[in-house]
Amino acid sequence: MSSLEKQIFESYAGLEGQQLLEPILRDFHGRAAVVSSFGAESAVLLHMVSQVDPSTPVIFLDTGKHFWETISYRAKLVDRLGLTGVRVITPDKALLAAQDPDGTLHKKNADHCCHIRKTLPLERALAGFDVTISGRKRYHGAARATLDFLSIGDGRLKVEPLAGFSALDIAAHMKAHDLPTHPLTEIGYFSIGCEPCTLPGGSAADPRAGRWAGTGKTECGIHWTHNGQAITPLSRAAH
Template sequence: MAHLDIPGLLKDTKLGRTAIVSSFGAESVVLLHYVVSVLPDIPVLFLDTGKHFPETLAYRDEVADALGLNLQVATPDSSLLEKEDPYGVLYGRDPNACCTIRKTFPLQDAIAPFDSWISGRKRYQGASRAALPILERDGEKIKINPMASWLESDVRAYFARHDLPRHPLEANGYPSIGCAPCTQPVAAGDDQRAGRWAHMPDKTECGIHLGPDGRFVRSAQDRREGE
């Protein structure tokens, strides 16, 4: 693990008002425990897309209760869902559009009052995150990735040291857990995120992360078209 003053960074007043965005996935509790030990009252934003595994929602509640989180749940606009995805199957024909209305737009609204936000992304999670910086510009916001340089062994050690609960789907081969229709188990040795949108090889992110140019990064194809 890199020896950086991450607690000092998180407390830096230059970041303004800060929130954590958490998916309550396989490794999320490590970030949450780490950050709330420094900033106990920090808002924790969860995007309830309406497509999460039931296990994720139960795990969210367990972790929020155990850590005493200041949990704030954001949901998609019901009128937009009724118009664009009335039968709840948009993920099947246009996953990017589904992510936009169920994740990107709700996140934009949820982080609007904040100057910066904290993500749990790490470099070892896959090729698309290999060069992830600890601090980055995210449109008009600053995004902090305090665990960017952590190794997988660091995460395992943190789980053990603090006796943190594991996501119940992790034991079933889900190292990266998103919405149920677009997440599947991963074979041993594969990229951690290989089970996300496995039917769309070009898609690597859900679209909540902005590139340096302020555009949402949704897929490899989107990136190529923007070059």
């Protein structure tokens, strides 16, 4: 990152939510992509994106293991918000055939399953983008508890406009803008990923309790660097 870019980023200090998205999508027009799971809380960030620029590229990783409700919800949200830049990214077919021929790799090696179904396809999809934007929140805890609004990893700026949002903030934004909810949230799912790795449950106090429950795994890996290191917060990278 150049010193000029660092100066630009400092100008975003104190901004969050849509106020942060606006200058990012303006200053990095054509170089920024949103990554969304179209999960339980995704509507909030996608709504903000639609208000700033509905043609913003939005990457959805179709792992082949999603709930049908998520695929249906994606179509509903895209239509409701008028998003025109959604890109559905799938895993490499030859790699799947070689390394997960019967589709049960998630039971034997979930990290490798996430690698070939999420991390590698995302890296391919992000070629040409300098900025990624996602909707992670600190209140989700674990590795996300110390999330910064801006950080750097693998040569890209990572932007987290909702880092400081609470469960109440999310609910308030959904209500204020009459946003549709993911159907699985109505039957007890607080956080939603792939079907084989997501159980009902979780709460505002432990939002991701239903993700890889009982395995010790808490993240799929797409928010880490190539060598498995945590993304470096911008404030630390600048020193």
